[in-house]
Amino acid sequence: MKTVDPLHGVAAFLAVADQQSFTxxxxxxxxxxxxxxxxxxxLEERLGVRLLHRSTRAVRLTxxxxxxxxxxxxxxxxxxAAERAARAEQTAPEGRLRVTAxxxxxxxxxxxxxxxFLASHPGITIExxxxxAARRLIEDRFDLAIRGVLAVEPHLVTRALGRSPLISCARPDYLDRRxxxxxxxxxxxxxxxxFSGLRKGRVWTFARADETAEIAIAPRLDLNDGWSLRLAALEGVGICQLPAFIVGEDVRSGRLEALLPGWSAGAVPLHAVYPDNRLIAQRVKAFVAxxxxxxxxxxxxxxEA
Structure with missing residues (x-):
């Protein structure tokens, strides 16, 4: 079936109606x-009605x-107005920003x-x-994803934001007992x-100098949310391995004690991910920056990012 352009002929009709002349x-x-x-x-044929009376001397609306x-x-x-708004997307950071994190x-x-950010950008709203969960940005209509574990997709741009070292730690009184x-x-x-939200397998990996160790674990508690796992560690349930951005303050305050000095458990990268679009909206650029x-x-x- 042939697709009909609903705007075909409209501009011509409006111009003739306003000028009262085809020429x-x-x-x-x-x-x-x-x-x-x-x-x-x-246009008249598509609508099934005559819109103009035509004569050799004048054109009048029916x-x-x-x-x-x-x-x-x-x-x-x-x-x-729509064109002005579209151009404004490239010149002023405003409009709604959909983010998943x-x-x-x-x-x-x-x-x-x-x-x-909102306090300094009154023209922007954020959802x-x-x-x-993994998200398909374009299909799910997100402007931006912030992710640690990254599934690379075509047509997406990634910007590294930082890396957070993994810390193995536990509450001191748990360690006193065990x-x-x-x-x-x-x-x-x-x-x-x-923390099952960080990795699929149940293996903790450590390294120092030229030495590596892979430890298969049988978790006493398996959680897909890092903040909740932190709370379990603070309750003294056992030893967790979490990014510094989750447990760093607890270690510095002494609420949790870092373990295995000299061994590195790696780091979690943090990325901003957004659709690969040369004309990306200013609100996205502003928020990512x-x-x-x-x-x-x-x-x-x-x-190091």
């Missing part, structure tokens, strides 16, 4: 008189044409960052979804708290 309308539109006449005729013209009165201005990052940093592991292999004798600047200032995200 003048053609000059206004930069078209030939024959083209304008053909477009109006196509009653149906006048009613049609009246209903289209604000169309040119609405089109102009991990809940634990929001609880530690992102909500306060968003509050500060923030907190989820660790002992402090001296090496990765000693973890087998402990109650382990596993803002959170990148905030992330660089956070010690727990200051690993």
């Amino acid at each position: 003048a309308a053609a000059a206004e539109l930069g078209l030939t008189r024959a083209t304008v006449s053909a477009q109006v005729a196509d 009653p149906a044409g006048q009613a049609y013209r009246d209903r289209l009165a604000d169309v040119p201005e609405r089109i102009n 991990p809940p634990d990052l929001a609880q530690r940093f992102l909500v306060s960052w968003v509050a500060e 923030l979804e907190l989820s660790n 002992g402090r592991p001296e090496g990765p292999g000693d973890l087998a004798g402990h109650d382990l708290l596993h 803002f959170i990148a600047r905030k992330a660089r200032a956070e010690p727990d995200l200051a690993g």
